Amino acid sequence: MNRISPGHAGSPTRDRILQALRVHGPQARVDLSAIVEMSPATVSGVTGELMRAGALREMFGRESDGAESGRSRGRPKVTIALVPQTAHVIAVKLSINEIQVALGDFTGAMARTETVPLDTRALSPADIVITLGDAIERCHRTMAPGYGPCLGIGLAVQGLVRDSDIIAWSPALSVRDVDIVQPLARRFGLPVYAANDANCIAVALRNKPEFQAIDNMAVLMLGTGVGMGLIVGGKVYDGRTGAAAEFGHTKYQMDGPFCHCGRRGCIESFVGDYALYRDARAMLDLPNTDALHPSEEQMQVLCDLAAKGDPVALGLFEQAGRALGFGLTNLIALISPSLILVSGSGVRAYEYLEPSMRRSLQDGLVETLLANTEIRPRPWDEDLTLRGITALVQANAPFQPS
Amino acid sequence: MNRISPGHAGSPTRDRILQALRVHGPQARVDLSAIVEMSPATVSGVTGELMRAGALREMFGRESDGAESGRSRGRPKVTIALVPQTAHVIAVKLSINEIQVALGDFTGAMARTETVPLDTRALSPADIVITLGDAIERCHRTMAPGYGPCLGIGLAVQGLVRDSDIIAWSPALSVRDVDIVQPLARRFGLPVYAANDANCIAVALRNKPEFQAIDNMAVLMLGTGVGMGLIVGGKVYDGRTGAAAEFGHTKYQMDGPFCHCGRRGCIESFVGDYALYRDARAMLDLPNTDALHPSEEQMQVLCDLAAKGDPVALGLFEQAGRALGFGLTNLIALISPSLILVSGSGVRAYEYLEPSMRRSLQDGLVETLLANTEIRPRPWDEDLTLRGITALVQANAPFQPS
Structure with missing residues (x-):
């Protein structure tokens, strides 16, 4: 994640101010100065340069109020905003x-x-x-x-x-x-x-205001496969060559079911859509499918069965949750992220996965190691x-x- | 790992020069300037200040040759060295x-x-x-x-x-x-x-000249327990509160043997000295021991048995290696370190652990993910x-x- 061609050199001060406006939206200069932890004079200098270049503009009165609806409505403040067409x-x-x-x-x-x-x-x-x-x-x-x-x-x-x-x-x-x-x-x-x-x-999630303070976080992506994005020290961590954060291919059982990667017993081979649907079809009367990539509709059928209390569907999700919890145990022991967000289309079944996932974590890790990490679902309503x-x-x- | 009280502010330039001399030993100014990637003028300025403070001294001729024995013996170079008594x-x-x-x-x-x-x-x-x-x-x-x-x-x-x-x-x-x-x-x-x-x-290992270029490495410490030190981006990584890098408490089997942490089936409960000796005593005629902490001599008895081809001792190490490889599979999938050094007193049995450890890794991970990490033993001859x-x-x- 460190190569780009050809290279460009930016200004750290300017980049930080632009990034703050992208994360937090239009801001009064005084608030922007607090966010980037720079003097008002520095912020004024840089924003002045960017306004002359047409990259920023000032917003007044009602327009500005709309942009910061949580603030008090005293004397209207001038806020500065990025001009979307700049680049x-x-x-x-x-x-x-x-x-x-x-x-x-x-x-x-x-x-x-x-x-x-x-x-x-x-x-x-x-x-x-x-x-x-x-x-x-x-x-x-x-x-x-x-x-x-x-x-x-x-x-x-x-x-x-x-x-x-x-x-x-x-x-x-x-x-x-x-x-x-x-x-x-x-x-x-x-x-x-x-x-x-x-x-x-x-x-993209780390860039949301609510996650700006969280330096070490993992985003678990459940879907056809099981992916992960890892933020360490505020930055994407993917190892020297890009091969890190392969949570889906950490192991649950050495001789477990076949995984798309070609090995056996990876977390994905228990939790991925293809794994759930493959096992479900062996026991339930479900429509045939592209075995590699069951559709959203097909996965929804499984969820509906679980919602109706079907013991086979519930059992599959329970086992998937157990495997997921085992994998998260290892992730937490090694990386101890402050936050794990569980997302991706597979979060549709979170309520059926969660109880056994939490049991695996409790069984797997002492409280001292478990207590530093919050795990919560993140709805998959926006790609x-x-x-x-x-x-x-x-x-x-x-x-x-x- | 980020709190110290009371705080001191150093100079980044000075700290880097002192650190280079600690890692690489006495250096000619020109070589030092290359190591720290600063101009000779900057290096001369800082080393001059440190010499006046008595923290550095110059070494001439034969004394200097001794300090950099790999170099050509032309005109004697003046090298600068840290004064050990400074602080x-x-x-x-x-x-x-x-x-x-x-x-x-x-x-x-x-x-x-x-x-x-x-x-x-x-x-x-x-x-x-x-x-x-x-x-x-x-x-x-x-x-x-x-x-x-x-x-x-x-x-x-x-x-x-x-x-x-x-x-x-x-x-x-x-x-x-x-x-x-x-x-x-x-x-x-x-x-x-x-x-x-x-x-x-x-x-301490990362500070050796041979490991200076390796930004992501793990040091596995085998002994009574199983510890790990993790270097990510050139720095110790231990999570926000210090609970990361707990490799010994990643899991091999959810319902496996009892671990000192209070849970079951951790890697340590298969690989730690106490685990090996506990199982060995169930099958072999071995001296009684403080079950929590078998001594070096007692562990050496087990190694000697393995060296003589005793199938029970060999089988225990083989199983420990299998568990170790399972744990390393997860470490590599998640963190993809460039180097894993296996050390600690338990490295005494590395030759008996290694074959099954490597098999676990091969079975566990596709080559694309495995290829980025070198694993090698590091003798435990120096604490x-x-x-x-x-x-x-x-x-x-x-x-x-x-």
Whole structure:
């Protein structure tokens, strides 16, 4: 997660102020100065420069009130806000049988998003580079008019990204070790940045005001597979080459069920949608499916059965929760994050997973080690992947006023 | 690991130069400038200031050659070296039935060490504070004459240190939550710093020239228990409160053997000396022992049996290796360290543990995830705990020339 090409040098002061406005929204100068812990004079200097460059604007009176609705309504304050059109990022999400391409504006929000269905597992390495490149070009042509320069391109990928550069493997692809970043950087002459999708989501969540103070947190992504984004010391932690935070492939039972990774007994092989549905079909009369990727509707059938008290469905979720708790025991013993958010589409079954998950944790760890970590579900009502990769590009290819 | 009282502010430039001389030994100015990546002018300025304060001295000709024996023997170079008497640290190690007290000199080496046997598990919280305080005072009285100021006191503790402040629990003590740092800081009016012993060893190893480039590494300490020191991004990682890196209490089997922590099936309950000896005594005719802490001699008997091909001894080590490999599988999946050093007194049996440990790893993880981590044994011929706590105090209570 440390390479981007070509490199840009930002100003730490300016980057911090822009980041604070992205996280906290429009702010009065005095409040901004408190957030970034810099003197009002420094903040005024930098915001003045950015206003002259057209990247910030002042908001007055009622407009400003709306932006900070929790504040007292005395003398109207002048707040400063990012101008969304200042510069943009092209954000791409590669997942199973789908590409999403979006324009991330200067505030970090997705201005427009386009979804392209295609058979991703039929693509050759060359196809992948061309298909993504063409989608990026189309996005740039149709969405970018009216926006300032493109700061860079971000690729959020289901699977393992090596050295921020190569898609080592992905459930979306049938090919491995796809060299994607350099070819796209050459085609567009722009910085290109690739990252695992769970890491993107962790970054997007960390950038919410409520999680700004939490330096060590894990975001568990339940779905077809089981992913994790790890924030350590306030930053994405993915090891030297990108292979860390593979929670789904920590082990529950050495000789357990077959896992998509090719080994046996990984947490994912008990908790992933494909694992739950595979076992459910052996016992329940359920519709046939693409065994690798059961659909949301199919998984909802399982949840509905559990809701009705079906003992088989409840038993499957109970066992999955037990395995999940075992994995979290190891995560907490090793990393002791302050917060674990359980999210992803699989959080639909959290109420059936939670009791046995908590029992595993209680059985597994003494209170002294358990007490430092809060675990809670995070509804999967908003896909933050594109926001996260946009934030990573903005952090690594910062805006420079011309 | 982030609190020390009272606080001292150092100069980052000066601290980096002193640290480089501690790691690499005496250096010519030009080489020092390359190591710290600063201009020769900056290095000359800082070393000049430190020489005037008596903290550094120049070495000429033969004396200098000796210090850098790998170099060519052309025109004799002037090297600069730390003056060991400049300032000192009092380093204390608390372990089962023993306290060690040492004077760490300005180079970070132990000038003198004293070992005090005592029944640590009989001590009350008040006794602990008084006993350690008296040992520190005696050390200061007998060892410190001839040395400059005391920078601080460091406590290396077997067990869990909470918030760098409280001994949450330790196998050396029968009491919990011992408030140790603040009372000693008040008694001596000096910065006091407490850390887990495995973290100290990890810091001391990371400070060796050969490991300076390795930002993410784990040091596994096999012995009575199973400890770990974790270096992430070049620094000790122990979570917000100190509860991370508890590798010994990650799980192998939820309903496995009883562990000293009070839970079942932890890695330690298969791999720790007490676990191996407990199982061995059930099957072999071995001398009775303090079941909690078998001695080095007793463990050597087990190793000797394995060396002679005894199938029971070999089987126990094989199972321990299998559990160890399972734990390392989870460590690698989550943290992907570049290097894992296996050390501690238990490394005596490494050759009997290694084959099944490697098999567990191969069975557990796909090559893509396994390939980023090197695992190797580190002989336990030198206890680096006191060096490590001395380095932590030096980093947190830096020297300031008066």
